[in-house]
Amino acid sequence: MRYRAMNKKEILRVVREYTIYIAFLLVVIFFAITLRGKGFFTAANALNIIRQTAALTIMGVGLTFVISTGGIDLSIGSTVGLSSLIAAIILREGGNILLAFLGGAGIGLMVGACNGFLYAKLKMPAFISTLAVSGIVYGIGLLPTQSSPVPIADTLFNNIFGSGNIGPVPILLIWMAAAVVLGHLMLRHMKYGRQVLAVGGNEISAKYSGINTEKIKFLVMLFCGLMAGIAGCLYAGRMHTGRCTFGEGAETQVITGVVLGGTIMSGGKGSIIGTLIGSLMIGMISNGLVIMGLNVAQQKIVQGIILLLAIAFGIEQEREA
Amino acid sequence: MAKPLLEMKGIKKSFNGVSVLKDVDFQVNRREVVALMGGNGAGKSTLMKILNGVYQADEGEIFLDGEKVEIRNVLDAGKHGIGMIYQEFSLISTLTVAENIFLAHEPRKRNMLLDNRACVEKAKKILDGLGIEIDPRKKVEELSVGYRQIVEIAKALSKNVKILVMDEPTSALTEHETETLFEIVRNLLKMDISVIFISHRMKEIYQICDRITVLRDGKIVISDEASKIPMDHIVSYIVGSAMDKKFEWIPRSYSMEATPALEVRNLTYRERVRDVSFSLYPSEILGIAGLMGSGRTETLLSVFGLLKPDAGVILVNGQECRIQAPEDAMKQGIALIPESRRVQGLVMDHSVKENVLITVLDKIRKYGFLKDRQGEAIVEEQIRNLDIKTDHMKKNVCLLSGGNQQKVVISKWLANKSTILMLDEPTAGVDIGAKTEIIYRMRELADQGCAVIFVSSELNELLAVSDRILVLKDGRKIQEIMRKDIEGEEVLQRAIQGYE
Ligand SMILES: Nc1ncnc2c1ncn2[C@@H]1O[C@H](COP(=O)(O)OP(=O)(O)OP(=O)(O)O)[C@@H](O)[C@H]1O
Ligand SMILES: [Mg+2]
DSSP states (O other): OHHHHHHHHHHHHHHHHTHHHHHHHHHHHHHHHHTTTTTSSSHHHHHHHHHHHHHHHHHHHHHHHHHHTTOOOOOHHHHHHHHHHHHHHHHHTTOOHHHHHHHHHHHHHHHHHHHHIIIIISOOOHHHHHHHHHHHHHHHHHHHHTBOOEEOOOHHHHIIIIIOEETTEEHHHHHHHHHHHHHHHHHHHSHHHHHHHHHHHOHHHHHHTTOOHHHHHHHHHHHHHHHHHHHHHHHHHHHTEEOTTTTTTHHHHHHHHHHHTTOOTTSSOOOHHHHHHHHHHHHHHHHHHHHHTOOHHHHHHHHHHHHHHHHHHHHHHHHHO | OOOOSEEEEEEEEEETTEEEEEEEEEEEOTTOEEEEEOOTTSSHHHHHHHHTTSSOOSEEEEEETTEEEOOOSHHHHHHTTEEEEOSSOOOOTTSBHHHHHTTTSOOBOTTSSBOHHHHHHHHHHHHHHTTOOOOTTSBGGGSOHHHHHHHHHHHHHTTOOSEEEEESTTTTOOHHHHHHHHHHHHHHHHTTOEEEEEOSOHHHHHHHOSEEEEEETTEEEEEEEGGGSOHHHHHHHHHSSOOSSOSSOOOOOOOSSSOOSEEEEEEEETTTEEEEEEEEOTTOEEEEEOOTTSSHHHHHHHHTTSSOOSEEEEEETTEEOOOOSHHHHHHTTEEEEOSOIIIIIOOTTSBHHHHHHTTOGGGGEETTEEOHHHHHHHHHHHHHHHTOOOSSTTSBGGGSOHHHHHHHHHHHHHHTTOSEEEEESTTTTOOHHHHHHHHHHHHHHHHTTOEEEEEOSOHHHHHHHOSEEEEEETTEEEEEEEGGGOOOHHHHHHHHHTOO
């Protein structure tokens, strides 16, 4: 009798740990069946999904670190827009590819440093401070061109940061893989990652353990900004355009991906692999819904519901612990 | 013979297949204080949480006044008149005293809105009944640990209890506060309330308890009137064999001519630490005694860079150094084992392994990567050395028993191999066997050249471990005595109170 009860608990624990993978499979199966013959379950569409989610995943890697400390960054969407715009303007003015990339990534670093300063030094609640920064960044993006796009004619740039392939492998997949591997190593296998999780788990204890908590909190924001800056370049390369509205509302999707992947909003627990799977799942759902014929409004509603479910599930897990 | 007030029969409980309680029979009579004793991880808290409905027993029955009752959750327990003060404080620090006392059963007006005035008045009445003056409108975070304890008791009393469980209520209290608590307990007896009292401090047990029950390896090994069991019998019941190591002072030799490992000059922090100077020599164990609020903790925090002192110089091995953050202190080989493990010492939902390794990440790093196997070897060594009871090193520390959590805090800093160790109440909640073990470890480390500062409110422990004792009062150093010149506990007690 008792033996069975124990087994049930054990099973439940395993199920919890692998929920995201199971959910991922279920979504695949669901679309594979409902969209049979409509081109969902093809290699071409799979690559398509990856191209669409690469930038989101890269942002997710950065955000996983922030959320792991118990913070949040709501400015990543507008950072992406500004970064793409700056990269495009640099190219238009005759700058080379490297300069354009550095410009885009640099914008991300600057926004990240700003967020980091407010979060770590001034101890503002990240939720509000990054929301304010988001508005400022978006406004700055409007200044040079209003919201009109700046086209990018440099095909090499467009290839490296967007539409290119290396053999059969889309270049965006390589960017994404690089970010995920880097993020995973940092979070799981390096001192820095341990310290990030310690700060999120119990900031006072972390401080008493000799961790410079301010530095850690500054660095997560800086890194997140950098990732958003790079994601901006990828948007620019994929769309052959820079535009400040790129990335608008991307926060919701990115947060959903991160939370689906098992990172907990209150901090202390995070997983980059989870973020990868979560983001891919979000990409797949968007893709599937488009093929199904849902319009933008309907898609937004579905995404919002998924985010709520993901957070609710995360809280449930926290209570279990 | 009258029926016992409470009877727990054949209680069994296991967690994830690991059996914690194996067939426990436990009784409480009317108007009685029962001591529930046992080593860390013996299952005391678990048994009490079953009584209080936090956990469900796998098997077994509970009788109140001879009638069988089902206790499915904490609310059920409350209805049956069972209240509990948890080992881990459960107050919400951002709410007021009154709000905490009536949490989840707030007095309401007829229109269903909260009746704040009644809430404050009723709270005041309960606190007055306990003979304690606390303003019920104060936020809990403003109260000292001792007062929080009393608020916890008031909270239990607000629900009409017949049996009050106190799980290590004194482990964070000073001797004086403990006296106050005992007054309250005696008062409770007069109100016809029985008390189950858990503590690792022998002296207290004999002071307040009528009967002693000892739990070991999930079984009751003895239950008898306190007056009938001598103290050393209790100890051997708890540890399961006669203790080979003794809990007593051993004179040690070291040189006070050497360059001090740590020298503090004119340290001042607000009103809390005033012009404190002292030296700590290599191989020395320096005890710091004092009442709560005497500035012991603040002194350590200032040395460790967690408080920014207004004045003062710190020298390590004769070199003046600027310590502005814990990192700087750690670079000088200083370690601080803080007093409140849940808040400052541990990341509760991380594993034992992660907690121990957080201070040694630099030492197990190669090319930026953490070497897992080497890390695990360190953790294993620590678990063995302090006999930490855990199924495996990946268990979350919040699932360990209270005393074992404290051992994790200590081992986290021992793993770091610092040369100047500062311990703030390191043995709070640790069982007698492990306490002795810790004291031996300190001596061993000192013999190897470490310098140790040991802060404790338990005088017998301070006298057992220290070579020299500083006495602080109101932030000032009032005495500095060699251990060999101290006759007994009374002498130290008087010094602490500030008598000459
Ligand atoms: N929720 C839980 N899940 C898994 N194991 C648990 C849980 N609660 C307690 N344990 C284990 O049960 C054992 C008994 O724990 P308990 O807290 O009852 O000890 P205790 O006698 O109160 O010790 P202490 O004196 O240190 O407070 C410990 O080994 C602990 O790790
Ligand atoms: Mg306990």
